[in-house]
Amino acid sequence: MSLRSAKAVYLRLSRQLGGITAENILKTRPNGLRKAGLTRQKTAYILGLARSIVDGDLKLRTLHRASEASIRRQLLSMKGIGPWTTDIFLLMTLGRPDIWPQGDLALNQSMRRLKRLPAAGEPEIQKIAESWRPWRSVAARMLWHDYLNRRR
Numbered sequence: 001m002s003l004r005s006a007k008a009v010y011l012r013l014s015r016q017l018g019g020i021t022a023e024n025i026l027k028t029r030p031n032g033l034r035k036a037g038l039t040r041q042k043t044a045y046i047l048g049l050a051r052s053i054v055d056g057d058l059k060l061r062t063l064h065r066a067s068e069a070s071i072r073r074q075l076l077s078m079k080g081i082g083p084w085t086t087d088i089f090l091l092m093t094l095g096r097p098d099i100w101p102q103g104d105l106a107l108n109q110s111m112r113r114l115k116r117l118p119a120a121g122e123p124e125i126q127k128i129a130e131s132w133r134p135w136r137s138v139a140a141r142m143l144w145h146d147y148l149n150r151r152r
Contacts, residue, residue: 009037022053045080052078064094091137100129100136110143110150 010020013036017024025033025046033043052058058078063071068090075086087101101107103122111128112120132139 005037012036013038022050025050026054042080048079049081068096091140095137097137098134100126100132100140102126104140106147107140107143110147113150114143114146 013033014020016032016036017028030040030043030047033046034040038046049058053060058074063074066074071090071094072086075081075089076083084101084103087099090096091099091101108120108122108125111125112118115128117124129136129139
């Protein structure tokens with residue numbers, strides 16, 4: 001989903017729900033979520049995630065104290081949450097300093113341009129990102145900044 005589309009869906013959903021919380025999501029019928037622009041599949045994933053939060057199966061407030069491995073296990077066990085989403089959560093929400101969201105199209109595009117590697121595949125990009133340990137999150141933010149500035 002493009003950044004523009006994601007923002008539009010987020011704003012519609014937030015307006016429609018009166019704020020995005022697990023409780024508000026569960027009060028809404030699936031049709032209401034789809035009217036905001038979510039696909040049937042994303043609606044199912046979001047409802048499942050909201051249910052896990054409300055039921056206490058996923059305790060978001062305690063994740064900041066957990067190890068990266070534990071967070072990955074918990075989030076990846078949730079239907080609809082994959083490695084990229086987990087990486088973004090670790091980097092953006094928890095502020096972990098050494099996260100590289102593998103497969104991120106904007107990061108890959110920006111790195112290819114800056115390193116002049118037009119044909120670089122994921123393995124080559126991963127190898128370059130490895131050299132930035134333990135500050136890969138900083139590199140990712142700088143590359144996203146470059147990507148967004150180039151779009152303007």
